[in-house]
Amino acid sequence: MLFSQSCIYGIRAALLVAIRSQKDSDSFTPIRMIAEELNVSFYFLTKILQTLTKARIMESYKGPNGGVRMAMASEDIYLIDIIEAFDEDKVFDSCLLGLPGCRDDDPCPLHKEWKKSKGQLQKVFQRTSLAKLTKEADRLMFRL
């Protein structure tokens, strides 16, 4: 798997919250509700969303009517932001064979192809905002 489980849940939760924020971007969504909709552990999801709030991607609010919401317009949140909040440089600095100290001019046999594919994916995540995905989700009814 390319992403950690935490990262995956984080992306899915962010997408869900972003979709909900289209109708009402001010109110908070309880984590318990998100956990039920995504079918993941409430306890675990709580931990995970804390990293997103610490990264200033989401905001949280305690007490009744509390929960989490996006900290900014979903137009300004890109997938790469969420991924980096969890897996930092672990994904796109990663390499296939895990050799230390590689450079482009001192590569393993697979470096060229890996760099290409990795770069493509990275660009996708850098260019894809939550807003774009929520718009598509409206039309296509994506799975989450």
Add this chain to the structure above:
Amino acid sequence: MLFSQSCIYGIRAALLVAIRSQKDSDSFTPIRMIAEELNVSFYFLTKILQTLTKARIMESYKGPNGGVRMAMASEDIYLIDIIEAFDEDKVFDSCLLGLPGCRDDDPCPLHKEWKKSKGQLQKVFQRTSLAKLTKEADRLMFRL
């Protein structure tokens, strides 16, 4: 990381043995020697190479002058064979968000791009034989 550590060591060992078999394809290379050259644990590598011999990619021989060698011409061994021996369908059947029961017509928002990048990499592994890499290694002095 895309590949498991076992898979990575397996690929590196296979490359090393394939390179050695250019000069002498009949003799066996002791696992201890491979472990030293690759700078990995001998014990662990022993386990790992057992999966390659079980997959009929390598052959082993016990006793003095024993070790492992490629089971066929390196022209006929493709990276995908080695990868599948370890991570089976875990890599190229894998998905970014890990949702169950996805289909192309019922995807998550990231499915399209992921499928594209994944397919590209898969093709590389399907088309790249050990022989091709050992030839390049001769010219370029790749890292292993």
Add this chain to the structure above:
DNA sequence: AAGATTTAAGAGTCTCTTGTCATAAATACT
């Protein structure tokens, strides 16, 4: 036959990720 070398097999350990829980802190409502 005996001893040395080398892989095979299986049990065991370490570490990191994943997941759980109990308790505390903040907020709202009455």
Add this chain to the structure above:
DNA sequence: AGTATTTATGACAAGAGACTCTTAAATCTT
């Protein structure tokens, strides 16, 4: 004020993957 609701925090348990070690089996050499 008191109670219910909801996130925050930190300790803890379970699982998986990575790694180690011991013993057995095969083979060679003398």
